[in-house]
Amino acid sequence: MDPIYEYYGNIHMHTTHSDGTATFHELVEAAAGVGLDYVYVTDHNVLVRDKEEGYRNGVLTLVGQEVHDEDREPPGSHLLCLGVQEDLTPLAKDPQALIDGVRAQGGLPFLAHPIEEYTDLIPDHYDWLDWDVTGYVGVELWNYMSRFRGYATSKWRALVLGFFPHYFTTGPLAAMLAKWDALTQERPVVALGGTDVHGKVYRLGIIRRRFLPYDHCARALNTHILTREPFQGPGGAPRLPWSDPRVAxxxxxxxxxxxxxHCWIGYDLVAPTRGFRFWAEQEGGRQALMGDTLQAAEGAVTFHVTVPDTGEIRLLRNGRVVSLARGRELHRLELEPGVYRVEVWKKRWGAPRGWIFSNPIYVR
Ligand SMILES: [Zn+2]
Ligand SMILES: [Zn+2]
Structure with missing residues (x-):
């Protein structure tokens, strides 16, 4: 393969610019402490890029926004807007116009927490409500915070959750995986993982507990990206503003x-997922990374998976497992067209945990 560089970071984060509890300074400190390469901060209905974006503390700190219609009843349809220059909140009332507006700025629209569970204790939920829209780049397959809503079935469980979140969560919602598999039958739809970190303090009687704090989220759920070129920053500079060419x-x-x-979702709290690779080689020498498309007519495709630690590696075609290996690698020749993706599961804290979720390689 050509040289490949890997970077990892938290996506979908909130600060005191909206309803998060950390300032940018505190958020970046937590990210730097864990060693994240980048963060993508998306405060609600506000864009603070010019003020906050840049290299900070050695972390590429990117700023987008999460836009929604504040008057909508029932609420929902939150859109992550990455890579935008101007506030898109004025378009919030029309999800299709909003998506088009993000694209017009050269940005990437992702549907945030498209499917959410809820309970009597936490009845609020903010699903994506407008499935007839087109033109979005992808979906937040796993929203780390949202995933806990369904577990809070009683005050007692909510309390235990606050102290031992890792004991509960096992991966993205099955309904969301199924929805994504259905969407990718039509066209490529990129999956990312978001932490949706707010770091809020909850009270139950005399107990106060900060739920999913920033340093925990930085360790927990990351989106790892593959690039053909290395990052240019920070080059020893303590801080570079958003307008610096290295930041750009x-x-x-x-x-x-x-x-x-060209990315996967790593539940790095289970074990680091750095070094995971999923690629395909076709007769004739063509290669594909996750996210790429091959033409079935051009020959059989061999899929390769390597994992930085042992796990149960599942190769799926159109949402169904076609090959399974326990260990650190899987290699499989396939003749059929389809949407191929990888899940790696790993036993931790007494249960199988969804550890790695790749983007698909499409064989059309
Ligand atoms: Zn949201
Ligand atoms: Zn959010």
């Missing part, structure tokens, strides 16, 4: 990787 270069690399689906 590295921002473009992140956006290109996300747009192309």
């Amino acid at each position: 270069h590295d921002r473009a690399l992140v956006l290109e990787a996300l747009a192309a689906g």
Whole structure:
């Protein structure tokens, strides 16, 4: 393969510019402490790129926004707008216009937490409500915070959740995986993982607990990207503003990787997923990374998976497992067209955990 560079970071984060509890400074400190390469901050209905974006503390700190219609009843249809220059909140009332507006700015629209569970204790939910829209780049397959809603079936469980979140979560919602598999039958749809970190403090009687704080989220769920060029920043500079050409270069690399689906979701709290690779080789020498498309007529395709630690590696075609291996690698020759993707599951804390979710390689 050509040289490939890997970077990882948190996507979908909130700060005190909207309803998060950390300032940018605190958020970046938590990210730097964990060693993240980048963060993508998306505060609600506000765009603070010019003020906050840049290299900070060695972390590429990118700023988009999460836009929704505040008057909508029932609420829903939150859109992550990455790579935009101007606030798109004025278009919030019309999801298709909003998506088109993001694209018109060269940005990437992703549907945030498209399917959410809820309980009597936490009845609020903010699903995507407008499935007839077109033109979005992808979906937030796994929203880390949202995934906990369905587990909070009682005050007691909510309390345990606050202290031992890792004990509960096992991966994206099955309904969301099925929805994504259906969408990718029609066209490429990129999946990313978002933490939706807010770091809010909850109270139950005399107990106060900060739920899913920033440093925990930085460790937990990341989107790893593959690029053909290395990042240029920070080059020893403590801080570079958003307008610095090195920031522009590295921002473009992140956006290109996300747009192309050259990325996977790593539940890094289970074990680091750095070094995971999923690629395909076709008769005649063509190669494909996750996110790429091959033509079935041009020959049989061999899929390769390597994993940085042992796990149960599942190769899926159109949402169904076609090959399974336990260990660190899987190799499989396939003749049929289809949408091929990989899940790796790993036992941790007494249960199988969804550890890695790749983007698909499309064989049309
Ligand atoms: Zn949201
Ligand atoms: Zn959010």
